[in-house]
Amino acid sequence: MRNVLRQPESPQPESHKSCYTCGGAPAENTCRLKNVSCNFCKRVGHIERVCRAKPQYTVKKVVAKPNRYATNSIAVEEEEYGINRLISSNQVIRTLLIPDVHVTLNNVVIPMQVDSGASLTIILEHTFKRVCLPYQCMESFHTVLKDFQGSEVEVLGVTPLLVKFSSFTMSLPVVVVRGPRLHSVALNSVQDLIEEYAELFSDTLDTVKRSPVIFHTKGYLQLIQGNARRVPFALNDRISEELDRLVEQGIL
Template identity: 30%
Template sequence: MQRKPGETVQELAARIRQDATTCDFTSITNPLDEAMRTKFIFSVSNEAVLKALFKVKVELSFTRAVELATETEDAAKVAKKTAHGSKATGVNKVQSEKKPAINRPSGSSSSASQRNRPPPSSYRCGKNHLANTCVHKNSQCNFCNKLGHIEPACRTKKNATSNQLVKIIKSTTEIKTVKRIASLPQLQQQLKIKDTEFTMKLDTGACENFITTDVWKKLDKPTLEPIETQYESASKHLIHVLGQFQM
């Protein structure tokens, strides 16, 4: 990642925050902060800022690195304006032909547009605020089950949706069938478990059968054995299973 021409320190930091969401280094104490800090130092492209960062003797966080870089660049801008202003005081004024003033609409200057520019959208929820202040920093996504964002802003879901293929039907064939009610499987079945009858709903596409905790309690809470399989619903959401038993 390289710093773009004219890009402010805060804009560079926002891009790094967004790009660092996929970082996963288990051996580092605070992987996200360290990854963002390292990427920021390599991308800032300002010798004065780098000197200021490397002078810090304590452990430098990403937030503190951004603050130091902002302070250093702001100080350099003030010094440059001051130096240019002092040189201009001794220069004789040259009269030139006056040109008609151009009426600019209010708020059209670049500085005004930057001040009025809304903050970048948070990758955690998609709303316009900084990601480090988002209330969904510790939220779990219902689609990919990762922490740090919610399903409407999930990149994995967006990529999966965009990569779906559409099957085009080029021709159709009419097939005449005879509907046989007797051959259709029943969707519900009466089962007797431990002398208690229950109406079980059959799922012909599932490899296991499930009961609710209420039914488990009616059966006097038989001992549950641990399971090693993870189950998903039709919408690819994880199903929380307490355990298994046989009767």
């Protein structure tokens, strides 16, 4: 028979027991917190940290593994926030007011609001009766207008009025509507200015009409020449178009 020596078993470590009252060293009888009530279950004999009635949540940390195959890539992290409820203080939240301007219509000052997103200048019926001349009448307006709520606006017509604002004076078409609404100055006024002074808003550059300009430089200064910068391949066509435009305008 073969002699087999049995190795002595290693002693198993004793399980660590903690105090039922505070979670520290086991001393339930002498623990100084044994008469304290729990903040969670309101029972006497333990604290909230070791309360068995309180659910224990464990958060697992997930470590993202680096992608070794990704080269020349941009990592974008999206953050998402959950909102359960909104609590407002007693302070009144004030919204941003629309700027008001005072525009003169047929020599009558009318407070109006600037609406850069609209294409029509609108006034109310009673305002038209104040500013209209005795011989002035409205023309039919066949376009259907709707407000932000989708309700149709009752349009009475359109008429040209002499508009004065700051140093600007011009006759502009104004739409007359009915109902409790606000007067608004729209984008068509600016568009009319652009069309009238098209040479000032063109993309081309003007040249000096006076005598030629002469730049005097010092003769001992050396010219500095630098190499062209490298640009992305996708921008080559756009850069070429811009250089051609500058050459056509005489800048280069």
